Amino acid sequence: MEFRGFMKEFILSELEDAVGQENVSILKGDKLAYATDYFWIARMVVDKGGEAALPDFVVRPGSAEEVSKVLKIANYYKIPVQTWGGGSGSQGGALPLAGGILLDIKRMDKLINLDVKNGIVTCETGMIFQTLEWYANEQGYSVMHLPSCLTCCTVGGALAHNGIGILSTKYGKIDDQVVNLEVVLPNGDIINTLPVPKHSSGPNLLGLFLGSEGTLGVMTKVTFKLIKLPETRRHHAFLFSDISTGYNACREIVQAVKPSIVRLFDEAETVSIIKKVIGFEKKGSFLNLTLEGYSSIVAEEEKIVLAIAEKHGAQYLGTEYGEKWFENRITFFYPGIMMNNPQMFGTVDTTATYDNIEKVYWAMKHAIEDNFEGVRFISHSSHWYDWGCMNYSRFIIDNPPESEDECIRLHNRIWNAGVRAAIENGGVINDHHGVGVKLSRLMKENYGPAMQVLEGIKKALDPNGIMNPYKMGL
Numbered sequence: 017m018e019f020r021g022f023m024k025e026f027i028l029s030e031l032e033d034a035v036g037q038e039n040v041s042i043l044k045g046d047k048l049a050y051a052t053d054y055f056w057i058a059r060m061v062v063d064k065g066g067e068a069a070l071p072d073f074v075v076r077p078g079s080a081e082e083v084s085k086v087l088k089i090a091n092y093y094k095i096p097v098q099t100w101g102g103g104s105g106s107q108g109g110a111l112p113l114a115g116g117i118l119l120d121i122k123r124m125d126k127l128i129n130l131d132v133k134n135g136i137v138t139c140e141t142g143m144i145f146q147t148l149e150w151y152a153n154e155q156g157y158s159v160m161h162l163p164s165c166l167t168c169c170t171v172g173g174a175l176a177h178n179g180i181g182i183l184s185t186k187y188g189k190i191d192d193q194v195v196n197l198e199v200v201l202p203n204g205d206i207i208n209t210l211p212v213p214k215h216s217s218g219p220n221l222l223g224l225f226l227g228s229e230g231t232l233g234v235m236t237k238v239t240f241k242l243i244k245l246p247e248t249r250r251h252h253a254f255l256f257s258d259i260s261t262g263y264n265a266c267r268e269i270v271q272a273v274k275p276s277i278v279r280l281f282d283e284a285e286t287v288s289i290i291k292k293v294i295g296f297e298k299k300g301s302f303l304n305l306t307l308e309g310y311s312s313i314v315a316e317e318e319k320i321v322l323a324i325a326e327k328h329g330a331q332y333l334g335t336e337y338g339e340k341w342f343e344n345r346i347t348f349f350y351p352g353i354m355m356n357n358p359q360m361f362g363t364v365d366t367t368a369t370y371d372n373i374e375k376v377y378w379a380m381k382h383a384i385e386d387n388f389e390g391v392r393f394i395s396h397s398s399h400w401y402d403w404g405c406m407n408y409s410r411f412i413i414d415n416p417p418e419s420e421d422e423c424i425r426l427h428n429r430i431w432n433a434g435v436r437a438a439i440e441n442g443g444v445i446n447d448h449h450g451v452g453v454k455l456s457r458l459m460k461e462n463y464g465p466a467m468q469v470l471e472g473i474k475k476a477l478d479p480n481g482i483m484n485p486y487k488m489g490l
C-alpha cells in the first residue's frame with residue numbers, strides 16, 4: 017500500500033515497539049517468502065517470474081498480547097493484516113494481496129497444558145500440527161486430526177479453514193475436535209469462547225471463528241479433545257464395479273459402523289493415481305477402509321463391513337492394499353505423483369447429502385470434462401457422515417496456455433463451472449480447503465440472502481475492513 021512521506025518509518029517504529037525490533041522486517045528477501053502459498057495461480061505467477069503481491073511489513077508476534085498491540089496499530093492506520101501460518105493453504109487465503117502487515121504466527125508455538133484426566137490439550141496456534149500430535153502420542157493419545165498437510169500446516173491454519181484429517185469418518189472434522197478458542201479481535205481485544213463446546217448458553221461463538229480464514233480475528237490459543245490411541249487399526253481394500261455401487265455400499269457401511277477411513281475412488285482415479293502409488297492394476301472403483309479401536313469390537317465391525325460389501329457385489333482384496341494405501345498416504349503428494357506446475361490443476365472439493373452426492377459428482381465431471389479441452393477429471397470420496405459425504409475431485413490440464421493472463425482466465429472459468437455445478441445440485445463451495453481469494457466471488461451464490469449475516473458480523477467486528485481483505489467474499 018502507499019505511505020506518504022515518512023509515515024512508513026513511523027509505523028515501522030510502532031510495530032518494532034510492539035513485538036521487538038528483531039521480529040519486524042521490511043527486507044525484500046523476507047517479504048518474498050510470502051509471495052505464494054499452495055494456490056495454483058500464485059505459484060504459477062511466481063514460477064513465470066511475474067509480479068507477486070508482497071506485504072509492506074513482516075511481523076512475527078510472540079504472544080496474544082503482541083498480536084493485540086499489532087492489530088491496534090493496524091486499526092489506527094487502517095493497514096490490512098494477513099495472518100500467515102504454514103503457508104500451505106491452497107486457496108490463496110494467506111496471500112498479502114492488499115499489502116500491509118504480514119502476521120506470521122509461527123513464534124507462537126508453545127504447548128500450554130496436556131491434561132489426561134479431562135482428556136484435553138491446549139497449545140498456541142502457531143505450532144506445526146505434527147508437533148502437537150507428537151506431544152499427544154508420547155502420552156498414548158492423539159488429537160485424531162491427521163490431514164495430509166500434517167507436517168507443514170499450523171494448528172491455526174487448520175482451524176482457520178475448518179480442515180479435515182484422514183481419520184474423519186470416525187473422529188470428525190476439526191470443528192468436532194475443538195473444545196475452546198482464544199481469539200484476538202480486529203480491535204485488539206483478547207476474547208475466549210466458553211470453556212466447553214456443548215452448551216445452551218447462546219449461539220455457537222466457537223463455530224463463528226472456525227472457518228473464518230483470518231477475516232474476523234487471529235486465533236491464538238486452542239484446546240482440543242484427546243483420544244486414546246487405538247488398540248488396533250486394521251486396513252482393508254475392496255473393488256466395486258463402478259462409483260455408483262461404491263457410493264451405495266459406503267453409505268450403508270457408515271450408517272451401520274464407524275470406520276476411521278473410507279476412501280472410495282472413481283474409475284478414473286483407480287486406474288491412474290491408485291495404480292501409480294500402490295500398484296493396484298484392475299479397473300473399477302477402489303475402496304480402502306480402516307477400522308480401529310478395541311480388537312474385539314473391530315472384529316465384530318469387520319463382519320458387518322464384509323457382509324455389506326459382499327451384498328453390493330464388491331470384490332474383497334484383503335488387507336495388503338489398504339495397508340499400502342495407509343503407508344503411502346503422504347506419498348500421494350510427492351513430486352512425480354502429485355500434479356505440479358506447469359500442469360494446471362485444482363481440487364474442487366465439495367460435500368452433499370447422500371441423495372445429492374452422486375448428482376454432484378456427475379454434474380461436476382460433465383461441467384468440466386465437456387466444456388474444456390484437454391482436461392482430465394478424477395475424484396474420490398474420503399470423508400463420510402451419517403447424512404452424506406465429500407467429493408474430492410480434481411481437474412488436470414497438462415498443457416495450459418503460455419500466457420499468465422490466459423492461464424488465470426481459464427483457471428477461473430473451470431472453477432466457476434465446477435463449483436456452480438456443485439451448488440446447483442445441492443453441494444457447497446468447498447468442503448475443507450476453504451474459500452480464500454480463489455472462491456471469494458462465489459460466496460454470495462452459495463449463501464444467497466444468508467450472506468448478509470456473515471457480512472453483518474464482519475462489519476461489526478472489523479468496521480475498518482483490515483482483516484484479510486478480498487478473502488471469503490467479505
Ligand SMILES: Cc1cc2nc3c(=O)[nH]c(=O)nc-3n(C[C@H](O)[C@H](O)[C@H](O)COP(=O)(O)OP(=O)(O)OC[C@H]3O[C@@H](n4cnc5c(N)ncnc54)[C@H](O)[C@@H]3O)c2cc1C
Pocket residue numbers: 053054098099100101102103104105106108109110121141142162163164165168169170171172173174176177178179180181182229230231233234235236349448449450452484
Ligand atoms: C500437501 C497438502 C496436503 C493437504 N492436505 C489437507 C488435508 O488433508 N486436509 C485439510 O483440511 N487441508 C489440507 N490441505 C490444505 C490446507 O488448507 C492447508 O494445508 C493448511 O491447513 C493451512 O494451514 P497453514 O498453517 O499452512 O495456513 P496458511 O496457508 O498459512 O493460512 C490459511 C488461512 O488461514 C488463516 N490463518 C492461519 N493461521 C491463522 C490464525 N492463527 N488465526 C486466524 N487465521 C489464520 C490465513 O490467514 C489463511 O486465510 C493440504 C495442503 C497441502 C499443501
